[in-house]
Amino acid sequence: MTDSPTKKPRWKKILLVQIILWPVLLLLADLTVNLVSGYDSEATRIEISEIIERMNSGVPDPARDKNVEDQEVVDLSLHPYTGFGSRGMLSAHTGEFKKARKPGPEGEYRIMILGGSVAGGFGSKRSEGTGNLRKLLKLDPRFEGRTIRFIAQGFGSFKQPQQLNLANFMFAWGVRPHAVINLDGFNEVVLTLQNARSGINPTYPSFARWAHLSSDWGTETNTILDILAAIREPQEKAVELASRGLKFKLHKSSILGPLLLEGVSGHQWRHAQATKEYTTFLRRRPSLGPLAGPKFPNEDEIVLSDAVRMWSESSRSLHALCEERGIFYLNVLQPTLHDTGSKVPTLEERRKGQASATWKLGASAGYPLLRAAGAKLSELGVNFYDASGVFKEVEETLYFDACHFNQFGNAVLGKAVAEAFLELLPEGELPE
Amino acid sequence: MTESTRPRRSWMKIVLIQLVLIPVLFVIADVAIGLATGYDAENTRARFAAIVESMQSGVPDPGRVVATERIKKADLRLHPYTGFGPRGLNESHNNEFRLAKSEPLENEYRIMILGGSVAAGFGNRGSGGIVEVRRVLKEDPRFKDRVIRFLGQGFGSYKQPQQLFLASYLLGSGVVPHAIISLDGFNEVALSQQNGEAGMSPNYPAFSQWVHLTNKWGENGDSMLDALMKIRDARERGLAITGTAERYGLHHSSLIGPRVIGRLQHEKRQFSKAASEYIGLLRNADGFGPLAGPNFSKKHKRIAENAVRMWKESTRALNSICKDRGIFFMNVLQPTLHDEGSKVLTESEVVTSVALDSWVRGAKLGYPLLRRAGRELAEEGLAYFDASLAFKDVEATLYYDPCHFNQLGYQVLGIRIGERFLEALPEGELPK
Numbered sequence: 018m019t020d021s022p023t024k025k026p027r028w029k030k031i032l033l034v035q036i037i038l039w040p041v042l043l044l045l046a047d048l049t050v051n052l053v054s055g056y057d058s059e060a061t062r063i064e065i066s067e068i069i070e071r072m073n074s075g076v077p078d079p080a081r082d083k084n085v086e087d088q089e090v091v092d093l094s095l096h097p098y099t100g101f102g103s104r105g106m107l108s109a110h111t112g113e114f115k116k117a118r119k120p121g122p123e124g125e126y127r128i129m130i131l132g133g134s135v136a137g138g139f140g141s142k143r144s145e146g147t148g149n150l151r152k153l154l155k156l157d158p159r160f161e162g163r164t165i166r167f168i169a170q171g172f173g174s175f176k177q178p179q180q181l182n183l184a185n186f187m188f189a190w191g192v193r194p195h196a197v198i199n200l201d202g203f204n205e206v207v208l209t210l211q212n213a214r215s216g217i218n219p220t221y222p223s224f225a226r227w228a229h230l231s232s233d234w235g236t237e238t239n240t241i242l243d244i245l246a247a248i249r250e251p252q253e254k255a256v257e258l259a260s261r262g263l264k265f266k267l268h269k270s271s272i273l274g275p276l277l278l279e280g281v282s283g284h285q286w287r288h289a290q291a292t293k294e295y296t297t298f299l300r301r302r303p304s305l306g307p308l309a310g311p312k313f314p315n316e317d318e319i320v321l322s323d324a325v326r327m328w329s330e331s332s333r334s335l336h337a338l339c340e341e342r343g344i345f346y347l348n349v350l351q352p353t354l355h356d357t358g359s360k361v362p363t364l365e366e367r368r369k370g371q372a373s374a375t376w377k378l379g380a381s382a383g384y385p386l387l388r389a390a391g392a393k394l395s396e397l398g399v400n401f402y403d404a405s406g407v408f409k410e411v412e413e414t415l416y417f418d419a420c421h422f423n424q425f426g427n428a429v430l431g432k433a434v435a436e437a438f439l440e441l442l443p444e445g446e447l448p449e
Numbered sequence: 450m451t452e453s454t455r456p457r458r459s460w461m462k463i464v465l466i467q468l469v470l471i472p473v474l475f476v477i478a479d480v481a482i483g484l485a486t487g488y489d490a491e492n493t494r495a496r497f498a499a500i501v502e503s504m505q506s507g508v509p510d511p512g513r514v515v516a517t518e519r520i521k522k523a524d525l526r527l528h529p530y531t532g533f534g535p536r537g538l539n540e541s542h543n544n545e546f547r548l549a550k551s552e553p554l555e556n557e558y559r560i561m562i563l564g565g566s567v568a569a570g571f572g573n574r575g576s577g578g579i580v581e582v583r584r585v586l587k588e589d590p591r592f593k594d595r596v597i598r599f600l601g602q603g604f605g606s607y608k609q610p611q612q613l614f615l616a617s618y619l620l621g622s623g624v625v626p627h628a629i630i631s632l633d634g635f636n637e638v639a640l641s642q643q644n645g646e647a648g649m650s651p652n653y654p655a656f657s658q659w660v661h662l663t664n665k666w667g668e669n670g671d672s673m674l675d676a677l678m679k680i681r682d683a684r685e686r687g688l689a690i691t692g693t694a695e696r697y698g699l700h701h702s703s704l705i706g707p708r709v710i711g712r713l714q715h716e717k718r719q720f721s722k723a724a725s726e727y728i729g730l731l732r733n734a735d736g737f738g739p740l741a742g743p744n745f746s747k748k749h750k751r752i753a754e755n756a757v758r759m760w761k762e763s764t765r766a767l768n769s770i771c772k773d774r775g776i777f778f779m780n781v782l783q784p785t786l787h788d789e790g791s792k793v794l795t796e797s798e799v800v801t802s803v804a805l806d807s808w809v810r811g812a813k814l815g816y817p818l819l820r821r822a823g824r825e826l827a828e829e830g831l832a833y834f835d836a837s838l839a840f841k842d843v844e845a846t847l848y849y850d851p852c853h854f855n856q857l858g859y860q861v862l863g864i865r866i867g868e869r870f871l872e873a874l875p876e877g878e879l880p881k
Contacts, residue, residue, distance in 0.1 A: 094739040094740060095527070095663050095740060097531070097532030097533075097653055097654045097659060097742075098530060098531070098532065098610065098614055099529070099530075100529030100530065101529075104739055107739055107742070107743060110743045111743040111744045114743055114744075115744075177621070178530060178614075178617055178618060178621055181617055182530060182610075182614050182617070185610060185613060185614070185617075185763070185766050186610060186652075188762060188766070189610060189652070189758065189759045189762035189763055189766070190652070190743075190758075190759075191758070220618070220621065220622060221529055222529045227529060231527045231529075307526045307536065307538075307539055308526065308527060310529075310539060311539045311540075311542040311543045311546060312539075312543050313546075323622070323623075326621065326622075326623060327621040327622065330620055330621040331617065331621050333770075333773060333774075334617055334620070334621075334769075334770040334773070336773070337769040337770045337772065337773035338766050338769050338770065340769070340773075341765065341766075341768075341769040341772075
């Protein structure tokens with residue numbers, strides 16, 4: 018009887034010591050690991066944010082300081098002239114069309130940025146791409162007293178002729194930019210090859226979006242629902258985990274931060290697997306028939322050559338449309354990681370820039386064709402700037418996946434685009 | 450016995466005489482009426498086909514009278530760059546792409562015809578329209594040794610910017626015509642008005658086709674199915690009547706032929722009523738929010754102005770992309786029945802002119818605006834031909850419904866277009 022009362026306080030003591038000791042030990046271990054490994058909590062936060070962004074299929078936010086829960090999940094809808102578009106695109110258009118009905122503010126110089134998600138990121142408000150572009154243009158005496166406004170019209174997975182149709186549609190609604198910069202090239206060769214391998218005409222919009230929106234669920238409703246649920250579930254879990262972890266600043270800890278990242282990455286992996294499964298499912302469905310477009314010779318060389326012709330002809334048409342309206346047009350060939358020789362990738366870029374064999378082939382075999390077609394466009398009088406080599410001498414990490422680059426990359430590109438813009442802009446006063 | 454048999458024989462005789470006499474009298478009456486009224490059996494046959502074809506929502510075939518079983522049902526499909534297209538669109542494009550890849554015929558001169566169903570009828574093989582255009586062009590020494598080929602790219606319900614995007618897509622795919630004629634105007638104002646009044650952007654494709662293809666049935670599913678069944682029943686009855694009439698040559702009879710037309714017109718009214726019912730259900734369907742396009746003013750006049758601006762800007766854009774490639778472009782404003790003062794209507798045209806209020810309103814409000822916008826385009830140097838009054842002095846029946854015309858109508862229009870084409874075509878040798 019006497020032993021038992023003395024035992025209880027000992028257990029209590031041990032428990033108390035454990036409760037105090039473990040956090041202290043964890044903190045000490047955290048600090049030690051932090052000091053030894055040079056742990057970068059900001060990089061972890063950005064990486065978590067990037068993962069969520071990629072899962073939401075949106076245009077990358079170049080500033081990367083948006084709250085995870087504020088990131089928009091992109092709801093796509095069919096569009097009659099571009100195949101598909103996000104709901105955000107429609108509301109952006111309504112806003113632009115309303116502005117177009119009134120005379121613009123005095124001294125405003127409007128630059129429309131067209132293209133896919135890279136152009137979307139480059140053209141967004143917080144991008145250092147347009148930031149640098151604005152800064153450098155303002156150094157030119159012709160831009161003195163002018164307020165530069167960017168009309169960002171880059172949308173995820175867009176490729177020609179989507180940019181051409183979008184610009185046409187906006188011009189017809191009365192939107193009048195002073196200049197149009199079309200930043201593209203990657204989707205044109207990579208997504209077209211992916212289309213062809215999925216049995217859909219290469220010149221049609223990106224297979225995964227078009228097939229998803231245009232095909233009927235029919236008798237396979239339950240199977241499709243299962244797959245879509247498998248996509249949506251990890252997406253939601255990842256957002257929940259990331260926002261909770263970042264709220265409690267877990268990324269600051271060199272031990273908990275990587276664990277958090279691993280948890281979010283796990284959900285991303287499951288999301289990617291389910292997305293892949295859905296794409297394969299769509300590809301195998303027999304009902305796509307006429308929605309796959311006209312027949313085409315399914316040989317890589319011909320597919321890429323047809324894709325580059327569509328890119329080049331659409332750019333030519335955009336040039337003609339702009340010229341007729343006195344709009345300065347510049348086509349910029351975007352840099353991309355898997356274009357052989359365009360950049361020495363860092364270890365991080367190698368790790369994050371993994372891509373499918375189709376994407377790699379599209380970029381490595383398609384880019385030389387794009388460069389050659391771009392040179393021909395120049396000969397025809399189209400303002401073409403080959404920016405595919407702008408990252409060649411940059412040693413830092415720029416890419417955070419196979420094609421998108423960070424704020425620094427946008428800044429480098431913005432400077433190069435500004436120089437080309439000023440060089441090619443016709444001499445004389447700018448139009449009002 | 451003998452008394453009772455006599456009357457029986459006399460009755461038999463009377464019946465026998467009647468049996469012989471009635472058909473003979475019928476034939477005599479038929480021939481007499483035919484001679485007195487100048488009855489045209491071939492015209493009646495063409496009207497059978499025209500009415501039944503117009504119930505397939507497809508393109509009228511004015512050039513020849515097709516066998517009933519060959520009348521195509523115009524199943525529609527989504528198209529990424531024009532919103533929708535008929536079932537045969539891919540096949541037609543396959544063919545053009547194949548021809549574009551092969552060596553063209555020596556001295557071939559290719560004219561692409563763009564527009565809606567009127568342009569489709571005009572550009573059909575065997576149509577009086579292109580027969581006359583070819584005849585007029587061949588009188589010019591420059592066309593003497595050229596083989597003229599027409600690329601019929603008019604499709605039912607197409608309106609700008611669909612022609613523009615279709616042409617851009619074809620050019621981007623390697624199809625290179627020497628000239629493009631866009632024959633349009635009616636759909637642009639009539640269907641845009643219908644769109645606007647239904648709550649869909651006037652600049653989006655025809656409401657009844659676009660919403661039909663993109664709308665998920667939802668809670669109105671059963672009513673929609675009922676309406677579609679009624680449409681189908683009327684169409685099938687129309688086909689059966691025409692089939693029987695064809696088989697027994699009923700168009701040869703001046704007494705029966707008009708009755709068949711009466712029956713067909715009754716079925717057409719049933720078809721139109723069911724189609725209106727279906728469109729009404731589509732209009733009330735939930736959830737076509739983002740598919741309705743950007744916001745716009747719902748006032749009738751503003752809808753018409755909006756539609757005409759889209760027509761004008763798209764025409765300008767088409768001209769620019771053609772000019773850049775050395776392609777001769779001509780826009781032709783098509784004549785239409787509800788454009789006040791454009792034709793003195795015959796009795797038959799008055800009967801068949803019934804159309805939706807929004808169509809009539811669209812034509813009345815829109816045509817004066819189209820003419821003014823067309824003059825402005827001509828002042829800018831664009832080859833524009835206002836053919837809206839081409840039927841002003843024609844007394845014969847040309848229209849068989851509110852907007853489509855018969856073979857004679859196409860011939861009249863073909864001659865005028867051919868002449869104007871030669872006037873506007875730049876001097877000097879034709880391109881190879």
